[in-house]
Amino acid sequence: MGRKRMSFSVRMRLVVRLVLLLPLVGAIVSPAMAAGAPAQQMVIIDTDIGDDFDDALAVGLALSSPELKILGITSAWGDTALRARMLDRLLCDVGRTDIPVAVGIEKHAPGQAAFTQARWAARQPARTHQAAVDFMLEQIRRYPGEITLIGIAPLTNLGAAIERDPATFKKLKRIVIMGGSIHRGYGDVYAPNNRPDAEYNIAMDAVAAKQVFNSGVPLYVMPLDATQHKLDEVKRQLLFTESTNLTDDLSLLYLQWVAGFHQQTPTLYDDVAVAYAIDPALCPVSPMRIEVDDKGFTRPVPGAANSFVCLSSDSDKFFNFYMARLMQQRLAGSCPR
Numbered sequence: 001m002g003r004k005r006m007s008f009s010v011r012m013r014l015v016v017r018l019v020l021l022l023p024l025v026g027a028i029v030s031p032a033m034a035a036g037a038p039a040q041q042m043v044i045i046d047t048d049i050g051d052d053f054d055d056a057l058a059v060g061l062a063l064s065s066p067e068l069k070i071l072g073i074t075s076a077w078g079d080t081a082l083r084a085r086m087l088d089r090l091l092c093d094v095g096r097t098d099i100p101v102a103v104g105i106e107k108h109a110p111g112q113a114a115f116t117q118a119r120w121a122a123r124q125p126a127r128t129h130q131a132a133v134d135f136m137l138e139q140i141r142r143y144p145g146e147i148t149l150i151g152i153a154p155l156t157n158l159g160a161a162i163e164r165d166p167a168t169f170k171k172l173k174r175i176v177i178m179g180g181s182i183h184r185g186y187g188d189v190y191a192p193n194n195r196p197d198a199e200y201n202i203a204m205d206a207v208a209a210k211q212v213f214n215s216g217v218p219l220y221v222m223p224l225d226a227t228q229h230k231l232d233e234v235k236r237q238l239l240f241t242e243s244t245n246l247t248d249d250l251s252l253l254y255l256q257w258v259a260g261f262h263q264q265t266p267t268l269y270d271d272v273a274v275a276y277a278i279d280p281a282l283c284p285v286s287p288m289r290i291e292v293d294d295k296g297f298t299r300p301v302p303g304a305a306n307s308f309v310c311l312s313s314d315s316d317k318f319f320n321f322y323m324a325r326l327m328q329q330r331l332a333g334s335c336p337r
Helices: 002-036 054-063 080-093 118-122 132-142 156-164 206-213 233-240 245-261 269-278 315-328
Strands: 041-047 068-075 101-103 147-152 174-178 219-222 285-288 290-292 298-300 307-310
Touching (some): 041 269, 054 068, 054 080, 054 147, 068 080, 080 101, 080 118, 101 132, 132 147, 147 269, 174 269, 233 245, 233 315, 245 315, 269 315
Parallel strands (some): 041 068, 068 101, 147 174, 219 307
Antiparallel strands (some): 285 307, 290 298
16 A cells, blocks of 8 residues: 555656656757758749740759749749740649749840740739849848759849849859850750750840859859750650649640740750759769859959859759759649639
8 A cells, every 4th residue: 555655656747847847848859850850941943934844844843842942933034924934834733822923124135035935924813923033132131041942044133133232132142053164065965065055044135144254152054065955755654644733734724835836855954054053963063263254155264263163064964953853743723813
């Protein structure tokens, strides 16, 4: 009888101690558990979605990648208001209306690409969007040193943000762009060191590109040398027959691109920039000093590095990463029109 009372008393003291220790245990365990979880990186995507097909695919890759916390997507170049409507429709269809869309500076130049997917974009009702430069600078002030800006368009919005507030812009963690041509030009996939070209994203606004390369923000460059991965017929069939909301949208956008560009096989230039932001091993970089000339050529010159440039990426590794992401996602939403 005495032993039972003593045993009950001991158990009660142990219970009380455990209750008192629970907050401390939680404080010790929670950070460890949090450290074991993959941290999301904050990104803003600046895109001229709607011309070539690779932008839609690149945005799709970002949406399919849990490593990225997309703070917002900004439309760039040309008819930026219609591009913003295209982003609205895509985000609505995949259930990501929580991602803000901001409208960039409308700018045109000779030689710019046609908006091949304009009819798809125009079905989305117009609405008011925040200005892209305002949005970028607000987010950088809110999260100094934490944001990766992924630029997959002519760099007009970025150049304007630098002009507006260079000190704030410099608080970006890094910039990852698809742009430039170091040794290989367009169509130069299997013959290295043939000749460089004035690559589109740089040449359309060379002034803004110079500002970005001289901004002092860590800059990671995915040029033509490393981004000419072809989405061939076999891969397209695998992707477009998956029939998720995202892949259904992509299949329609592909058909409009084919009709507008009179090509069959897209090149995934911009997708390499998004893939690099997620997994840098897919496109190893080297420090280089790049000078942008008035025609949009990106020339390596002697001197202290102002960028990290990827000159080669393995196509098989890229597509093993890329296809799995887009085929395994199950994004879904509804977009009333």
